[in-house]
Amino acid sequence: MLVQAARLWKCSTLAAVFAAVVMNVGSLASGFGQDGYGTLSGQIFVDGTVPAPAKSDVNKDQAVCLADGNVIYDQSLVVGANNELQGAFVMLLLKPREEIKVHPDLKAVPTEEAVLDNNKCVFVPATLAVRTGQSVKLKNSDAAGHNCNVASFNNAKNLNLPPNSEISVTFDKNDKVPSVVKCDIHPWMVAYMLIRDDPYFAVTDAEGKFSIEKIPAGKWSFQFWHSRCGYMKDLQQGGKGIAGKRGEVEFEIKDGETLDLGKLMIEAKALAEKK
Numbered sequence: 001m002l003v004q005a006a007r008l009w010k011c012s013t014l015a016a017v018f019a020a021v022v023m024n025v026g027s028l029a030s031g032f033g034q035d036g037y038g039t040l041s042g043q044i045f046v047d048g049t050v051p052a053p054a055k056s057d058v059n060k061d062q063a064v065c066l067a068d069g070n071v072i073y074d075q076s077l078v079v080g081a082n083n084e085l086q087g088a089f090v091m092l093l094l095k096p097r098e099e100i101k102v103h104p105d106l107k108a109v110p111t112e113e114a115v116l117d118n119n120k121c122v123f124v125p126a127t128l129a130v131r132t133g134q135s136v137k138l139k140n141s142d143a144a145g146h147n148c149n150v151a152s153f154n155n156a157k158n159l160n161l162p163p164n165s166e167i168s169v170t171f172d173k174n175d176k177v178p179s180v181v182k183c184d185i186h187p188w189m190v191a192y193m194l195i196r197d198d199p200y201f202a203v204t205d206a207e208g209k210f211s212i213e214k215i216p217a218g219k220w221s222f223q224f225w226h227s228r229c230g231y232m233k234d235l236q237q238g239g240k241g242i243a244g245k246r247g248e249v250e251f252e253i254k255d256g257e258t259l260d261l262g263k264l265m266i267e268a269k270a271l272a273e274k275k
Contacts, residue, residue: 036255037103040222041211043261044085044204047236048268050077056188058121061144065121065186072188075126077228077271084208085266087127087192088232089178092200092212093221093248103214106199109133113168116181116191118146118161123181123191127227132172132197139166145185152179155195171195177225192227217255223247228271236265 053073058065065072078086094100113135117124121142130136138148140161149158154173161167174197183189194201200222202210212222224232224247231247242249242264251259 036217037214038217038253038255039211039213039258040090040215040251040253041209041258041260042090042264044088044208044210044224044235044264044266046079046083046085046268046271047265050079050083050268050271053077058186058188060186061121061142064142064144067120070120072120072122074188075122076190078126080206080208084204084206085226086204086206086208087226088204088208088210089127089129089192089194089223089225090202090204090210090212091129091194091196091223091225092198092215093223093246095221100198100200100220101216102198103216106214113137115139116148116193117141118148118183118189121146121183121186121189123183123189126191127178127193127203128191129178129194129196129201129203130171131199132174132195133170135168135170137166137168140164146183146189147185149182149184150179150193151182152193152195155179158184173197177230178227215253217253219250219252221248221250224249226266226271228273229266232266232270234266234270236267237261237263 056072056074058072109131114128114130115137116128117139119141138159138161140146143163145163146161147159150156152175154175155171157169159167175195178192178194181191181193200212200215202212204210224235224243226232233243233245233247235243253259
């Protein structure tokens with residue numbers, strides 16, 4: 001009986017050791033698979049005829065807002081000469097309990113101060129993305145008073161800006177989507193600000209281009225968002241829809257490589273009405 005019990009103990013011990021080794025090897029293999037960093041880039045265009053931006057009804061402080069023949073137009077849909085879509089947000093979407101290993105170069109909060117200006121009664125820029133803890137200068141370059149009402153779910157602020165003044169603020173919590181920024185004094189003034197605690201986001205430039213660097217190798221989901229439609233669920237690549245209902249698309253990032261998505265399209269009718 002003692003011999004049999006010893007044999008059973010030995011077998012069970014070996015089995016446990018073997019299982020532990022297999023689990024460790026699996027974990028190491030998974031970890032090795034996440035080593036390295038790559039880049040995600042692309043360019044977004046509007047497919048179809050984009051209507052000319054509407055002229056804003058400037059009914060206050062006209063001497064300042066319309067000085068020197070200035071004309072103010074709706075900024076919610078800005079496209080380039082070839083229908084390049086400006087001001088679309090691209091941002092990392094983590095699944096529940098999913099974590100990402102941020103590149104060492106990107107862990108620290110940027111020391112460069114972001115700026116949101118009130119200039120000739122228009123927010124400049126109309127779209128802005130910042131990190132939590134990053135200093136943001138809210139500036140008023142006008143001779144008229146403004147306010148910045150940041151209607152963020154997690155970072156709400158409403159600050160008055162007297163003529164030719166500025167104030168620096170920080171936002172401490174992560175937002176899932178961009179927040180509306182308004183001037184309550186001049187209702188045509190609207191901007192959008194994304195506040196994230198990770199560095200993996202971008203805003204398309206005047207040519208519709210975006211680039212997100214130093215993303216850990218692996219499969220990650222990213223969301224596409226624009227103020228005219230919210231989640232860009234109608235985004236297309238090569239004539240086929242690629243996004244889910246929340247504008248999410250999964251991409252595989254490879255070490256040392258740039259995943260260039262090329263030309264992405266969204267139909268003009270999807271951006272027709274302002275949200």
